[in-house]
Amino acid sequence: MADPLAISILRRKRDEIESAIAAYEAKIEEAKRDLSAVNTTLRLFELNGEPEQFPVYVEVRHLFKRGEIVKLCRAALAEEGPLDNRELALRVVRAKGLDEGDKVLRKSVSFRIVQALSMAARRGTVGDGGKRKGVRLWTTET
Incomplete structure (x- = not known):
């Protein structure tokens, strides 16, 4: 039905x-x-540009102008003498007003320093001071 x-x-x-x-x-x-x-x-x-407001995933390369890392490193080397990558990373982070306690940031900046200063060493604008405790040492002398 x-x-x-x-x-x-x-x-x-x-x-x-x-x-x-x-x-x-x-x-x-x-x-x-x-x-x-x-x-x-x-x-x-x-974001208003204050360093502590940057999200975790911001790339370090966007924090620096072209040639700024080499300029900051050369100023620190001229003032304090030979420094290694870690010491230079701390000086650069401090000069930019970023968080000095952030180990990940310092490590990323350290890698950028190695890249930038290696190129500067090839051009002859910074000197390679050898190694100290397995970390590369940089000088202003070429």
């Missing part, structure tokens, strides 16, 4: 409403993802 007309109409209406709800839920999830992306981007633009 066939269902009465009212029951089949109600079932069809129920199916339409269920599919509409599923579509709205998908749109809500998409809107939540979009909102999250906008909030993340907005947070990056709202």
